[in-house]
Every structure is written in C-alpha cells, then in structure tokens.
Amino acid sequence: MEPYPDNRAHLTDELRRIDSLLYHYLETWRAESAANGDVPGLYVSDAEVEQILTGDRTATQSTTDTRDRHADWRETIDDRVTATAATDTTLRLQTLAERFGLSDRHIDALLLAVAPDLDLEYEKVFAYLQDDLTRKRPTVDLVARILGSTDRGPLDERYRLSESSPLVSTGLVRPRLPETGAPLLAASVTADRRVVAYLLGRDDVDPAIADCTEAIEADTTIRDLPLDDEVRRKVEGAEPATDQTQTMVTLSGPDGVGKRAAVAAMAAGLDRPLVQSDASRLLRSDCVDPITRVCREASLRNAVVHLTNVHRLDGENGQDGGIESVVTALASYPDHVFLSGTEDWQAPRSVDSHAVTRLRLPRPGYERRKELWDRRIADGTIDLDADDLDTADLAATFSLTRGRINEAIEQARRQSAGGLTSEGIYKACRAQSRETLGDLAVRSEPTYTWDDIVLPADELRQLHAVAAHLSHRGTVYSDWGFEDRFNLGTGLNVLFSGPSGTGKTMASEILANEAGLDLFKIDLASVVSKYIGETEKHLKRIFDEAEHSDALLFFDEADALFGERSEVSDSHDRYANVEVSYLLQRMEEHDGAVIMTTNLEENIDDAFQRRINRTVEFPRPDQASRYAIWQAIFPENTPVGELDYEFLSSFDLTGGNVENVALTAAFLAADDGGAEGEGRVEMKHVVRALRRELQKTGRLISADEFGEYAGLLP
The missing domain is CATH 1.10.8.60 (Helicase, Ruva Protein; domain 3)
Known part of the structure; x- marks a missing residue:
C-alpha cells in the first residue's frame, strides 16, 4: 500500500471516510423520518447534501452499502498509515491520538468537529441534518447519533464529549451550551483553533496564550550552566530521569539566578522541548482554561511544562486561587512539570500524581560573582581592561545574579553614549540591586563625603573601619575563608550612639556613598504596630525584600525596636518579645549591612548588643x-x-x-x-x-x- 506523502493527504482521506459515515447516518435518518411522516431538509435540499457527501447528485446507495463503504475507507487508511510509519512523514492526526489517548471513536468525534474548519460545505450538511440553518456546527446529540448509527446506539456514544472525555478535558474540542442550564446534548461541538492549526501543520503557540508563553528547544546541559559545584550537584539530583514517573520540580531563588536555564537544561537532559509560561500573566489573561491550554500546547509538542513566577500567585497581590489551584490543575498533566519563582513553597498534599522535588538556587557567592564579571571582560561583553574595572569590588559590593549582571551591563551600555565606563557600570549595578522595600522605608540618595563630617580622631578611625568592612567583605569572607567560620549570615550590624545632631545620619550616608550602595531609612512609625503580630509581619517584609537588594538598612532612633525586653505581664508583652526575638534571628541571618542609631545606648537590649559587630560613639563636639x-x-x-x-x-x-x-x-x-x-x-x-x-x-x-x-x- 502506498504511504501518505504528507499530512494533508491523510486528512483528506479521513474526511472522505467521515463523509461515508455521515452518508450512512443520512440514509438512516431519512428512513426514520419517512416512517414518522416527517419532512426533513426544509432549508437545504437533499440533492445538495448528497453532492457534498458523495460528489454525485444522483447517488442512491443502500444503508448496507454505505456501511461497507466506511469500512473500506477505514481499511485503506489503516494500511496507508502503516506504510507511512516506515517513512519520515509524520501524520499529525495519528500523533494527536497517541499523545492524548484518543480511541478511533474519539477521532471520529474530533473530525466531525474539525470538518467545518477545513471545508465550509460541512456547515450546510450539519444545518440540513439538524433542520436549522443557524446550527452550522454539530451538537453533542448529533455527534452521538452519527457515531451510534453503525454499531452502537447514541446513548453509548454520548460520553465521548462529556467533561471527562480526553477530547474535552484537554481542550481539543469545546462543547458550548446555547444557554445556562441547557442539557449537554444541546451543546454545539467546536474544535479549538489551535488544534485545527496543528492538524494543518502549523506550529505557532496558541494565540490565546502566546503573549506569555513560548516554546523552547533547549540544548544547554547542566554541565554548561555557570553554577557553583554544590549547586550544580543539586540541580543534577533534581533532574527527572527519562524513564521516571512524572515529576513536579519546584525551583526557587532570586531573579536572575538561573532558574529558567536550569529547567531548560533538565528538559535538554530528557531530550524534550519546553513550553514555558509566565504564571502571573497567564492567569490574568482573558482566555478560557489557561492552564489547560498550556498543557495542551506541551502535549502537542511532546514537551514538558514550565510555569515561571508562581510566587506571584499568592500573597497580597496574588491571583485568585493561588498556587494550590494551579498545581491541582497541573496534576492531571501526565508528564514532568516545572514551577519556579523567587519564594520557596510547599506543594499541596493533594498532589499524588507526581513525585515532588524541591530545589532552591541561592544567590551566587562572591567567587562566582567575580568569575561572572571576569568572564564578561574576557569574552568582550565589557570592552574595558581589567585594570579599568575592579571586578573584585563589584562582586563584593553588589550581590547580583548572573541575569542581573547581564542586565546591568546592557543598561550601562544604553546609558553610555560614548561607550562603557566603570562609573556607568557601577551606576547600573546600583539600579539593578535596588528594591523599594514597599512603604516601610524611604530610599535616601547619599550625598555626604568624608570631608563633611567632623569627629574626634578615634571615632573617625572606627568609622573608617566600618567602611573597610563594607569594601572588603568579598576578600575576607571568600578569598580568606572566613565565610566557612560563620554558620549564619555574614552581614554587618553597626550601632551609632550619641546625642541628636552629632552626625549619625551623616555618617550612614557617607558609608553608603563610599560603598556605592543605596541607603534605606526604615520608617519605624510604619513598622511598629500596636496590633499583635503586625510588627513581626512588617519586619519580615523589610528583611525579605532587603535580601534581594544591596543596600544599607538604616534604623534611626531604634530604641523602639531594639530596646530592653519587658517582663511578660500580658499577651502584648509576650508578642512584643517574640517580635524582638524574630528581629534578632533575621539580623543574624542577614548578609547585608544594618545601621542602627540610638540616643541612649544603655537602652539597647543586651541580646542586640552581642550581635553588634561594631559600635561608634558620636560625642557632642568640643x-x-x-x-x-x-x-x-x-x-x-x-x-x-x-x-x-x-x-x-x-x-x-x-x-x-x-x-x-x-x-x-x-x-x-x-x-x-x-x-x-x-x-x-x-x-x-x-x-x-x-x-x-x-x-x-x-x-x-x-x-x-x-x-x-x-x-x-x-
């Protein structure tokens, strides 16, 4: 038997087979109508329908002949499909059946839905069979009757288009009810446009989700990723095996750390393409069943699914339903699924269809950041000499991810008409590391320099020592190995004490200016709340957002937060002490710099005093x-x-x-x-x-x- 030369030839034969099926139903329907005294075809003539289905106005075939004709078409198509399997030609209808688990009867129902999109003449046929010119698409009832006209009854075929059918649950076809509350049998059956385009050989992403979804042919391996050895081992450990039960891999970490690249590398390891969609934009779109569309797109391409920015689905600005509803929808996708975002989260317990693996990609350390900067000079991305750009200082000052480093370079290039400069790169890095910290802090532009402050010699030396700590963190902690000695954070906590007006705020601005960092002044009036638990919530927001920003946190007149803990006399005292303990924990874990000022050092809690790296006393000037x-x-x-x-x-x-x-x-x-x-x-x-x-x-x-x-x- 001759194989099919292309996909369209196969579709043409399948439609001819459907024609014989329709003609068989037509003869049966006419016979039943005649027996009941009905007069069908008031709007479309019998001859016109026969010509569409047979190409011959004078065709007269018995019901037995049409059944045989359908069987002959079925045998011919099966033989040619078998012959085509030995060639390089891919028959998309067959691929669709395999990937979505469709039976022959499901294929028949799909072709009945697709037919009007391939040839408008079928609209006349369906209007004739339903005796209504406005009903140009088959209803569930008509499809069930057509499929049940050969071997089984219509009631046996109705479930082909129920909600649990693979045709409907995967979005291949969409039954549309004429009105709310109408029975399923009255729903018109329409094939989704993306499915029609696929059958015709098109590979564009579903237009309903194309603005937030892309198909990726990944070729980067995990070994090629610019990751620390320990992080690379974690990624390799999370990579699903090709023969493994479907896995749901959740990745978290700051923006630009390489989550997308890691997922692409894992997809490449599976030798599979990737359908990647921004979850927050996807759920804000107006399209129907967005998660179903993403999964369908992946199935059409034999791809794995990757939803990004899932952290935006929960929280104050989250979407309705949140992560749990999205994960529940993805649980029906019978393949590997990847979800990524900045925040870590736990998959719902209800997910038992996938093995869940959690992976957090940390912000790159000093050595990796310096290597990333050095690579940009070596590969010519930065057309500056190593002597003109202090990559060690950049790596120590700005804890940027690989993605943010690339964005900083591009931003500096756009803003430097005369070419890249060291000053332009520093400015762009500062912009990339900047976070707003919401309404709890105000960013201050540091303007003061060392020439502006007047302090006794000893206090001035102490202040210079704080500046040295900020400038040489990378050298001391990474190059000299001190980071391994600290189990928690490697941040800097500084206390400035002394009367008002003695230069504490000015000194903070000088340090920020010297280090090239932003200074965020924490609004304690907004942070400290009389309501139980609110202060802790505000502190969490500040430190969570500060983790993504290279900035100095400045707590002015910090006695309100760092004062002596009180004896517990009521629930408010107990929760106030919990808030202080929480703040102690976050200060220990924070890798950035925190500057606190007080007019009365003796009021600062002893536990805070133990966590202070450096204290500078600002005396009244002589x-x-x-x-x-x-x-x-x-x-x-x-x-x-x-x-x-x-x-x-x-x-x-x-x-x-x-x-x-x-x-x-x-x-x-x-x-x-x-x-x-x-x-x-x-x-x-x-x-x-x-x-x-x-x-x-x-x-x-x-x-x-x-x-x-x-x-x-x-």
Whole structure:
C-alpha cells in the first residue's frame, strides 16, 4: 500500500471516510423520518447534501452499502498509515491520538468537529441534518447519533464529549451550551483553533496564550550552566530521569539566578522541548482554561511544562486561587512539570500524581560573582581592561545574579553614549540591586563625603573601619575563608550612639556613598504596630525584600525596636518579645549591612548588643570640632562675609544645630539682599539665627551672652 506523502493527504482521506459515515447516518435518518411522516431538509435540499457527501447528485446507495463503504475507507487508511510509519512523514492526526489517548471513536468525534474548519460545505450538511440553518456546527446529540448509527446506539456514544472525555478535558474540542442550564446534548461541538492549526501543520503557540508563553528547544546541559559545584550537584539530583514517573520540580531563588536555564537544561537532559509560561500573566489573561491550554500546547509538542513566577500567585497581590489551584490543575498533566519563582513553597498534599522535588538556587557567592564579571571582560561583553574595572569590588559590593549582571551591563551600555565606563557600570549595578522595600522605608540618595563630617580622631578611625568592612567583605569572607567560620549570615550590624545632631545620619550616608550602595531609612512609625503580630509581619517584609537588594538598612532612633525586653505581664508583652526575638534571628541571618542609631545606648537590649559587630560613639563636639563645623557649614556658592567662628564655636551646639543656624541665617541674608537676593551672610544674620536655635532647644539666654554682638540682636 502506498504511504501518505504528507499530512494533508491523510486528512483528506479521513474526511472522505467521515463523509461515508455521515452518508450512512443520512440514509438512516431519512428512513426514520419517512416512517414518522416527517419532512426533513426544509432549508437545504437533499440533492445538495448528497453532492457534498458523495460528489454525485444522483447517488442512491443502500444503508448496507454505505456501511461497507466506511469500512473500506477505514481499511485503506489503516494500511496507508502503516506504510507511512516506515517513512519520515509524520501524520499529525495519528500523533494527536497517541499523545492524548484518543480511541478511533474519539477521532471520529474530533473530525466531525474539525470538518467545518477545513471545508465550509460541512456547515450546510450539519444545518440540513439538524433542520436549522443557524446550527452550522454539530451538537453533542448529533455527534452521538452519527457515531451510534453503525454499531452502537447514541446513548453509548454520548460520553465521548462529556467533561471527562480526553477530547474535552484537554481542550481539543469545546462543547458550548446555547444557554445556562441547557442539557449537554444541546451543546454545539467546536474544535479549538489551535488544534485545527496543528492538524494543518502549523506550529505557532496558541494565540490565546502566546503573549506569555513560548516554546523552547533547549540544548544547554547542566554541565554548561555557570553554577557553583554544590549547586550544580543539586540541580543534577533534581533532574527527572527519562524513564521516571512524572515529576513536579519546584525551583526557587532570586531573579536572575538561573532558574529558567536550569529547567531548560533538565528538559535538554530528557531530550524534550519546553513550553514555558509566565504564571502571573497567564492567569490574568482573558482566555478560557489557561492552564489547560498550556498543557495542551506541551502535549502537542511532546514537551514538558514550565510555569515561571508562581510566587506571584499568592500573597497580597496574588491571583485568585493561588498556587494550590494551579498545581491541582497541573496534576492531571501526565508528564514532568516545572514551577519556579523567587519564594520557596510547599506543594499541596493533594498532589499524588507526581513525585515532588524541591530545589532552591541561592544567590551566587562572591567567587562566582567575580568569575561572572571576569568572564564578561574576557569574552568582550565589557570592552574595558581589567585594570579599568575592579571586578573584585563589584562582586563584593553588589550581590547580583548572573541575569542581573547581564542586565546591568546592557543598561550601562544604553546609558553610555560614548561607550562603557566603570562609573556607568557601577551606576547600573546600583539600579539593578535596588528594591523599594514597599512603604516601610524611604530610599535616601547619599550625598555626604568624608570631608563633611567632623569627629574626634578615634571615632573617625572606627568609622573608617566600618567602611573597610563594607569594601572588603568579598576578600575576607571568600578569598580568606572566613565565610566557612560563620554558620549564619555574614552581614554587618553597626550601632551609632550619641546625642541628636552629632552626625549619625551623616555618617550612614557617607558609608553608603563610599560603598556605592543605596541607603534605606526604615520608617519605624510604619513598622511598629500596636496590633499583635503586625510588627513581626512588617519586619519580615523589610528583611525579605532587603535580601534581594544591596543596600544599607538604616534604623534611626531604634530604641523602639531594639530596646530592653519587658517582663511578660500580658499577651502584648509576650508578642512584643517574640517580635524582638524574630528581629534578632533575621539580623543574624542577614548578609547585608544594618545601621542602627540610638540616643541612649544603655537602652539597647543586651541580646542586640552581642550581635553588634561594631559600635561608634558620636560625642557632642568640643569647641575645636565646632570651629571646624562652622568653617565647613556654608556651601561653596554661598556669599559669606566676615564671620567670627571663634565666637560662634563657643556655644555648645551639635552639628545638627549648627546646620539649622546656617540655613536660617542664609534665608535672613537673602531677604536682606532684596528681590535679587544678592545679600551676604553676615554676623548679624548668624547671631539672630543662633538665638532662635538656642530658644528652640529650650535654653534661656540673655543678650549679654552675645557679648560684642549683642547689639546685632533685634
């Protein structure tokens, strides 16, 4: 028997077989109608239908002849399909039957649904058989009668299009009820457009999900992935075997860590393509049964399924139903399934159809990050010399994943019209590592430098030591092996103590500026809540999001969080102590930097004190320090007259007080200069501003204390 040359030739023969099946039903139906006195075909003529099904207006065949004709077609097609199996030609209808577990009767029902999409003449046939020009698609009742007209009755064939049928449950066909509450038999049967396109040889992704789904032919192996040896072994251990029962692999880890690449490598190890879809966008789409469509797309391609961003399905901004409903829907997919997101999660206990494997990919360590940066220079992605870009400092400062490093390079390239620069790459890295921390923190742009702060020599050395800790974390922890000595985090917890206005906030900005990091000021008014459990929830949000950001966390006036734990007298005390204990745990595990300030160090809980890596005391400035502060307080562009810094520094003020005086004096001077604002800051302006600041702080002073400048007071 001659094999089929292509898929269309096979479909043509199958439709001719369906024609014989339809003609057999037509003869049976006519006979029954005549016996009942009915007059069928009021809208479409008998001759027109016969010509469509036989190509001959004068055709007259007995019911027995049409049954034989169908059997002959069946035998011919089976023989040609067998012959085609020995060739390179793939018959998609056969492939569809194999991958979706369809019987011959299921195929017949599918072809009846597909026929009008292949030839509009079939709409006339179905309108004729249903005696209604508006019903151009077969109903479940008509399909059951056509299939039951040969060997079995229609009641035996009805289940072919029930919800449990592989035709319906996998979305190959969609019975559509004319109205809510109508019986299944009244539903019209339509083949999904993606299925029709597949049978005609098209391989485009289902247009209903194409905006968030892609088909991938993976060729990267696990050995090719840029992973640490330990992480690579974990990925290899999670890879399903080709002969293994279907597995559900869940991957978690920060964005850009390589979850998609790991799944693609595992698919390549199975020698299978991959259908990958963004779960959050998929469920926001307007299409019907989005998970079913993804699974159907994978089955059509003999692929495995990968849903990304599953962490967005739960939580405050999650989708209805969440992860559990998605996993339940995927449980019916008889093949390997991969789900990935930034957060770790536990598959529902109800999933017993798949063996569940959990895998977390950590953020790359310092050595791996440095290697990734060095590779970008070696392969020419970064057209800078190694001497022009300190990859060790980049790796130590920014804990970026491989994906985020690539994005930072591209961002720097877009923003550098004259070519990549070291400064541009640092700026892009800072942008990539930036997180908002929601409404619980405010990002501050560090502007102060070492030239702006005035501290005694010993305290200044301590502050430089903190900066060195931030700058050389990679060298000490990774290159010198100290990371292996710490079971928990390798972060830096710093306490700045001292009166208000002595430079604690300024010092925090200097450290952030020196390290090239963002500074997030935690809004304690938003964090601390009177409601039980709310403070802990807010702290969790802060530290969870800070894990994905290379930033300094700045807790100003932290006594509200870090104060002495109280005796338990009621439930609020008990939960307050739980919150403190939780904060202690997160501080130990946090790999970033946390800076806390307090006006009263003795109020800080002892347990916190033990977890402080470095403490810097900010004393009230002595007269020499105040003199230096006064000399540097006015910006370079401010017109300043002859100021008596010796006299001004005699007043016991902090740097913050001096800054307030300078600002007030500048406005007074600008007002004295007229509309053009061309005045200068003179002693009269500073003296008036100084008196206001002293009054604001609660000090009652007389004009005599201003000595020779008393006459300048209003």
